[in-house]
Amino acid sequence: MTGKRNHEKLRAEAGIAAGEVRTLADIARLAGVSAGTVSRALAGKSLVNAETRERIRAIARQHGFRPNQMASRLRSRRTGVIGVVIPLGHEKRQHVSDPFFLTLLGYLADELTEGGYDLMLSRAIPDGTSDWLERMTSSGMVDGVIVIGQSDQFAVIEQVAANYRPLVVWGHQRPGQTHCVVGTDNEAGGRMAARHLIDAGARRLVFLGDTSGMEIAMRFRGAAAEAEAAGIPLSHLSAGLAGEDMGSQIRSVLAEMDMAVDGIVAATDLVAMSALRALHEIGRAVPGDMQVIGYDNLPLAAQTMPPLTTIRQEIAAGARAMVERLKARIEGENAPGLVMAPALVRRASTLTSTLD
Amino acid sequence: MTGKRNHEKLRAEAGIAAGEVRTLADIARLAGVSAGTVSRALAGKSLVNAETRERIRAIARQHGFRPNQMASRLRSRRTGVIGVVIPLGHEKRQHVSDPFFLTLLGYLADELTEGGYDLMLSRAIPDGTSDWLERMTSSGMVDGVIVIGQSDQFAVIEQVAANYRPLVVWGHQRPGQTHCVVGTDNEAGGRMAARHLIDAGARRLVFLGDTSGMEIAMRFRGAAAEAEAAGIPLSHLSAGLAGEDMGSQIRSVLAEMDMAVDGIVAATDLVAMSALRALHEIGRAVPGDMQVIGYDNLPLAAQTMPPLTTIRQEIAAGARAMVERLKARIEGENAPGLVMAPALVRRASTLTSTLD
DNA sequence: ATGAAAGCGCTAACAA
């Protein structure tokens, strides 16, 4: 009886009193049935006598018993967990702080909970290999993985997606890419932003934002294309726009900048908000002296002064689309990505377009 | 390519199809050792011959093999996962959106990752039972649980904490309570906020915020106590302060309100921000006509116009303290809670105190 | 409708 002795030793080590019920077998003994029956009863399977089932359930409830999910999931080879990874590649300070990502995470939590999945969150700091992603995909702990933001890891994600199907990414859709992406058309959004400013009378633009991430790079590209087509100069400013005191950076730069600039395309609402403050402090009126347009349409964009004109990304719809596609992929289907159209949200930080 | 050919030959001999390397046993066969040795080698145990270990690791790497964590954790009875639960009890809209909680979550993710733990996130909608918490604590999936915010579930948390030690909660510390709490002294913070306004000359205050959550209720209590001690009237307004268009609610109420009110104690920075907008729209100057103080010191408090005077809560330090205590409790120690002192952050939404 | 038995993939005590 080495086995039994060993078992009791383990239990003693774990500080578990004899007689405490922690396994199906314990419940089975109490109910006078087999472990298999308890398993079926607790899982609500139909092939168990209704009366027996209720008796077993009562006993389980009485003891506050719940089946060990680790064991259950190992055996049934279905974890019921989705991994959510936020790569912090090009971020200056390596911590999860982006309010857009955090908000998306909130909605993902809602959608996944609704769908009966648990959410395993992982902050990843890429190190040049694909390890940050693969430790999640091949851990055996998750049925699928969602990546929030491509950061500067596009190639890594492509490579992993080649052999791991249940993977959905928030970010930029590049033509012909392998991995399933949900996101908005950032280039179109960038064009839309510049176009709105130009229509509203701006004649010299500046784009504010760090373009090392792919999405923002595309926003810049779109804005640049639109400006060029309209024969309007657009400069780009990215230094110090990721740090804590973005405000002071923007302030000094705007103060020194050619006064002819009359329109700011901000890469995100947060950047726009800092710009609003900086402009206020150096005494330039918005939208009179300078028009400002943001990106994301976070709730706080409506709260700034003046309220921020911005490009909307549908965060809730995006989360829903991601979860839906991931579920399909877990079922083996080959769900395609989704590029949502951005939309202009007019508020008071820009002038009314002369074309309206 | 001799290495590769040799490798394929071995694989053929072992009767393993390409890509079918899924278990320790598969690697063991390829390496010509036992599964136990592979386990030890991959876990980096010292009692394995260095040369063998490297050979085994090379093979594993080559096949992109990683041990199944579900199995490993079941067997070793140590999951390496911390559950993080956000109860949405008194929230009107049942979704994770509070920026304070989201920010705290971000920092928790940092701390836990740093400490080698995975984070399992669960949005919980309490239903009158303790099920929302116990499904996490007794799932066998986590080594410990962190609850972000007590919502209106204080009693439930107390009850669960009585039999489940590795539990740490962000929220309010009530004298004599069982569960380990980390938070700031909300009553002191409320007092501090009211005191600052009174010192700065305010003579009629209003507290803006839904007090069904315990923390905000304490902030209100503190503010009320301080106001009473100073002989200053303080009214309380909580209707519609949790919904989407908090702004319009505040706007209409402020417009109708007795013009004698000259100081607003906001329950959170977000509420304060809405108030700033509302005041701007009805043409009342801040801080000239009306002083406003927030609570939390979220990054965006520095971005409002005017910048928001507020009561600071140290989010990063709080996250660190929670993880530290949870680790201690997992080790069996009886780590006590932590009540941090709030601090006043003076900005431009209030006047300079006459006492300075 | 229920029980017996065989693992899920891994770790660790014990042997050699």
Next chain:
DNA sequence: TTGTTAGCGCTTTCAT
């Protein structure tokens, strides 16, 4: 230093 063996706690045929 390595192999053998016995489970971790559960689910699921296969019998009965």
